[in-house]
Amino acid sequence: MSKPDTIAAIATAAGRSGIGVVRVSGPRLESLIQGVIGKPLDPRMATLAEFRATNGETIDQGLALFFPAPHSYTGEDVLELQGHGGPVVLREILKRCFELGARAARPGEFTERAFLNDKLDLAQAESVADLIDAATAQAAKSALRSLQGAFSARVEALLDAVIELRALVEATLDFPDEELDFLKQHDADGKLAAVAVKLSQVLSASQQGSLLREGFHVVLAGQPNVGKSSLLNRLAGEELAIVTEVPGTTRDAIRQSINVGGVPAHIIDTAGLRESSDPVEKIGMARTWAAIERADMVLLLIDATLGETVADRSILERLPRDLPRIRVMNKIDLAGLAPAVRKEKGNIEVRLSAKTGAGLEQLRQVLLEMAGWRPDGEGLFMARERHVEALKKASSHLTHAKGLTTTLELFAEELRLAQEALGVITGRYTPDDLLGEIFGRFCIGK
Numbered sequence: 001m002s003k004p005d006t007i008a009a010i011a012t013a014a015g016r017s018g019i020g021v022v023r024v025s026g027p028r029l030e031s032l033i034q035g036v037i038g039k040p041l042d043p044r045m046a047t048l049a050e051f052r053a054t055n056g057e058t059i060d061q062g063l064a065l066f067f068p069a070p071h072s073y074t075g076e077d078v079l080e081l082q083g084h085g086g087p088v089v090l091r092e093i094l095k096r097c098f099e100l101g102a103r104a105a106r107p108g109e110f111t112e113r114a115f116l117n118d119k120l121d122l123a124q125a126e127s128v129a130d131l132i133d134a135a136t137a138q139a140a141k142s143a144l145r146s147l148q149g150a151f152s153a154r155v156e157a158l159l160d161a162v163i164e165l166r167a168l169v170e171a172t173l174d175f176p177d178e179e180l181d182f183l184k185q186h187d188a189d190g191k192l193a194a195v196a197v198k199l200s201q202v203l204s205a206s207q208q209g210s211l212l213r214e215g216f217h218v219v220l221a222g223q224p225n226v227g228k229s230s231l232l233n234r235l236a237g238e239e240l241a242i243v244t245e246v247p248g249t250t251r252d253a254i255r256q257s258i259n260v261g262g263v264p265a266h267i268i269d270t271a272g273l274r275e276s277s278d279p280v281e282k283i284g285m286a287r288t289w290a291a292i293e294r295a296d297m298v299l300l301l302i303d304a305t306l307g308e309t310v311a312d313r314s315i316l317e318r319l320p321r322d323l324p325r326i327r328v329m330n331k332i333d334l335a336g337l338a339p340a341v342r343k344e345k346g347n348i349e350v351r352l353s354a355k356t357g358a359g360l361e362q363l364r365q366v367l368l369e370m371a372g373w374r375p376d377g378e379g380l381f382m383a384r385e386r387h388v389e390a391l392k393k394a395s396s397h398l399t400h401a402k403g404l405t406t407t408l409e410l411f412a413e414e415l416r417l418a419q420e421a422l423g424v425i426t427g428r429y430t431p432d433d434l435l436g437e438i439f440g441r442f443c444i445g446k
């Protein structure tokens with residue numbers, strides 16, 4: 001599905017660097033290569049060359065690599081010009097490519113062409129962006145596994161199993177007198193149950209992968225001067241928030257992304273919750289409650305030297321009922337308490353000192369547990385929310401199919417819908433508007 005035009009873009013990040021890359025992709029790049037380099041290039045061989053302007057003057061000197069179709073990233077002819085990483089130099093090289101017939105690439109268009117030319121499936125294409133955007137080493141490893149096809153292979157295995165079962169059911173529709181015996185003979189129920197189990201396993205792994213990609217959002221809430229900002233600073237490992245003994249120092253939310261056991265955690269330090277006539281402090285508290293509404297969990301900090309007060313209980317009662325929460329008893333160094341984790345009747349309490357760091361590791365473990373992370377995350381693949389939703393949809397159709405084995409037309413339709421939901425993940429069945437949204441989020445040059 002090669003497109004008739006040629007695209008070009010600067011593939012390295014904006015700013016100055018030691019090396020900068022201009023990437024070109026399209027059909028028959030020989031004339032463009034001749035215009036820039038002045039000589040043909042051996043395929044897949046780095047060649048020292050001068051990159052020349054229209055008048056023959058040298059723009060830059062660097063390495064040129066030519067990858068002929070179909071053995072390239074996009075499946076088309078690809079040229080990479082690796083020069084010095086100055087913005088002016090790279091723009092001049094790109095301008096020369098435009099003069100020779102190329103046009104500016106859209107965000108993600110190189111990877112989109114790789115998908116359209118069957119070099120990558122859709123899940124692999126998305127993992128390219130996930131690898132670039134990975135916030136932790138674990139996320140990068142998982143994105144690389146997805147790029148190498150680990151996730152796609154498991155989805156394709158599910159698709160093949162559903163297709164096999166569909167073929168069995170469709171075949172029986174032509175022989176209505178024997179259909180039930182035929183299905184029993186070929187163990188249709190057993191095959192359906194086996195597919196459902198495998199899908200459940202892939203869904204569980206995908207939810208872990210989605211957590212690696214998206215992370216989880218935690219709000220630090222509580223009365224003024226209970227140590228929210230101190231805890232943020234301790235978790236982040238740097239002084240992000242101003243800490244004083246004056247209540248109400250934090251007036252607005254402070255957001256910071258940190259690494260908790262390899263999983264991105266987005267921590268939000270908020271204004272203290274109390275009765276106040278200060279209009280600025282009131283705005284800060286309103287923003288605190290808004291942040292709590294959007295959070296995945298909330299840490300309610302309580303001064304361990306005072307214990308849980310009426311004001312603390314009032315905050316707890318006001319929290320959204322379904323929002324996971326952890327009661328954090330801070331300042332145990334002043335209260336003479338030891339670090340501990342207590343779990344009673346669904347309530348979780350962590351005792352720590354944000355000042356000394358005692359109990360901090362226990363808090364990290366509780367955060368991961370509350371977020372749904374399992375410590376056996378090694379070998380995971382990266383997944384997106386759309387993948388998780390597609391797997392849930394397929395699982396729902398298989399569940400409905402289980403109760404329809406005596407009504408074959410409906411049974412076959414549920415299997416078809418399950419197959420279609422799985423196919424959206426890798427791109428077997430993909431609306432054009434979904435492609436536009438996915439690739440539009442990529443970097444230009446990728």
